[in-house]
Amino acid sequence: MGFPDGELDLATLGQRIRHTRKSKGMTLGELATTVDRAPSLLSQIENGKREPRLTLIQSLASALGVDVAHLIKPEAPSHRAALEIALARAQESPLYATLGLPHVGLTSKLPTDALEALVGLHSELERRATEQAATPEEARRANAELRQQMRDRNNYFTELERTAASLSEAIGHSSGPLTERGINDLTSHLGFTLHRAADLPRATRSITDLRNRRIYLPMPSHTSHDPRTIVLQTLAHFALGHQEPANYADFLRQRVEVNYVAAALLMPEVAAVDFLQRAKAAKTLAIEDLRDVFAVSYEMAAHRFTNLATHHLDIPVHFMRVGEDGIIYKAYENDDVTFPADVTGAIEGQMVCRYWAARAVFHAADRYASHYQYTDMGRGTYWCTTHVERTTAGDFAIDVGVPYAHAKWFQGRETTNRATSACPDPSCCHRPPVNLAERWSEYAWPSARTHSHLLAALPPGTFPGVDDTDVYTFLDRHSPSLSE
Known part of the structure; x- marks a missing residue:
């Protein structure tokens, strides 16, 4: 061969x-x-x-x-040869086949400028098709690339911290929980007003009417999200000067940026770092304490800790949000922990080792109590603090971990919970015990609950999954300029 x-x-x-x-x-x-x-x-x-x-x-x-x-060099021998290769591949693609057009013969009589035009047209056609419907693979690749950028910067973004600090200064918020009055002051500072609506389209968390500078939010009982977070994320889009996302990667980047700014507004850098540095000095670091001091969710506090831990405390860290089924929904690391990943480098959607704290917590006597654990892995030993949050979508484990050498700074370091993981070696936990397999392998036929969203293309549109007609109809119903 x-x-x-x-x-x-x-x-x-x-x-x-x-x-x-x-x-x-x-x-x-x-x-x-x-x-x-x-x-x-x-x-x-x-x-x-x-x-x-x-x-x-x-x-x-x-x-x-x-x-x-x-x-056997991978480069084409000439510019024209590269164009011919590109055109041949384009004309063999399923996308070109759907057009029902004849193939252009690749002969020496075809002018080079015509080749360039044809290749350029095919490239634009493919770009537009990709923009219309991002596949799960494209979404995973975009997520993996963005996470690598976060890792390269230790998940600390100076420009986003500056934006948040400027907004906090404008409303006089420097420490402690951000109150409803502070939210209203910030909204007014950016030239908007807030309005509650019971009929927001299901696919949206908020809708902004740019003509009348009104932000529509769901009724408090209609969402499991902290209402402050929804407002701050919406306002962050405008504070950061975001334009309509050009593609899914841009959409994802914007979501990460507004989440970051919202967390930085709820937990201002100076106050949060001061609190964390004092806790480190006393060897009493705890995500629960950061949560309580700023009155945020545990997950929000864990996210914010990853922003500040390496840059300000010299502590490498990893973070996971894991479902009760063991599936990773969010993840970040700069401490070389070995996350499960697919061939694209994507972590989200993979199943975490059953011996890791993020899964072991679901089998604890009290899953809602703080869970601490040391796990011996191939790259060393990691200490984790894990908390289970209840949501309308089920229970999720929020896990923050650090290498063994840094466990000394945290509350819960004295735990005797210890586990060993050999993942990704299949013999660790992906194969059932021999006695169980011998007893049941030929007699078990489970009907799997398919995560259909992992198989289908992402909904098309500028904002994936949002129906423009629903949004425009909503604004028509509520716009004061149209009711006059």
């Missing part, structure tokens, strides 16, 4: 063979005679239709007076 070092790009290989042959002044027939092969076989290879054996590649290289490495 083919080349041993991995997949060979047949189209590029064929182009490089043809380009080298012509540069040597050899005809296809002459080259075929030299390597003792049929011209029709070489024609198929040059057109990327057939994969040559390694021995034939070596013979071709020898006949052409070049190294094998020259023929």
Whole structure:
């Protein structure tokens, strides 16, 4: 079969063979005679239709007076060759097939500028199609890339801290819980008014009427979210100057930024860092205490801790939000913990090891009590503090962990809970015990509850899942300028 070092790009290989042959002044027939092969076989290879054996590649290289490495380079031999490869691939795609158009022949008579135009049109067609419906794979890739950016910066973003600090200064909020009066002052500072509505479309958490500078929020009983968070996230969009997202990656980036600013407004950097540094000095760090001092949810406090822990406290950290089924919904790390991941690098949607604290907490005698645990892993030992939050969607474990050397700064470090994890080795927890497997493997037939959202394309539109007609109809009903 083919080349041993991995997949060979047949189209590029064929182009490089043809380009080298012509540069040597050899005809296809002459080259075929030299390597003792049929011209029709070489024609198929040059057109990327057939994969040559390694021995034939070596013979071709020898006949052409070049190294094998020259023929198998991943780069096209010329700008035109790259265009021809791109057009050939585009015309073979399912997207092009849906257009019902004929294929353009790739002959030497086709002008290079025409090739450039055709390739550019195909590229734009693919971009627009991707923008219309992001697949779960695209969403996972975008999420993985964004998480890497967060890791590179230790999840601390100076520009977002400055924005939050400026807004906090404008309303005179420096420490302690952000009150309803402070929320109203901030809303007024940015030129908006707040309005409650019982008929918000189900797919929205808030709707902003930019014509009348009104922000519509759900009734308090209609949401499990902290109403302050919803307002602050909405206001953050405008404070950061966000425009309509260009694609899913942009949409996701904006969501992360507004979540960050909202947390920084609820827990201002100076006050939060002062509190955390004093707690570290006393070796009494606790997410619960950060939560209580600023009157936020445990998950919000855990998120904020990841913003500040490495930059201000020199503590590497990881964070997870895990469902009762063991599925990871959110994750972040800069402490080299080995999260499960798919081939795209995505962590969300993967199942965490059953021995990790984020899953073990669900089997504790009191799952709602603070759970502390040391876990021995392949890369070392990690200490975790885990708290289960109840939501309308079920119970979720919020887990914050640090390498063993940093456990000394935290409350709960004296725990005797200890576990060992060998994941991702399948023998750790992904294979059932032998006795159970022998007893039931041939007699069990579970009907799986499919996470259908993982299989379908994300809803199209500028804001995924939001129906523009529902939004515009809502605004028509509530707009004061239309009711006058």
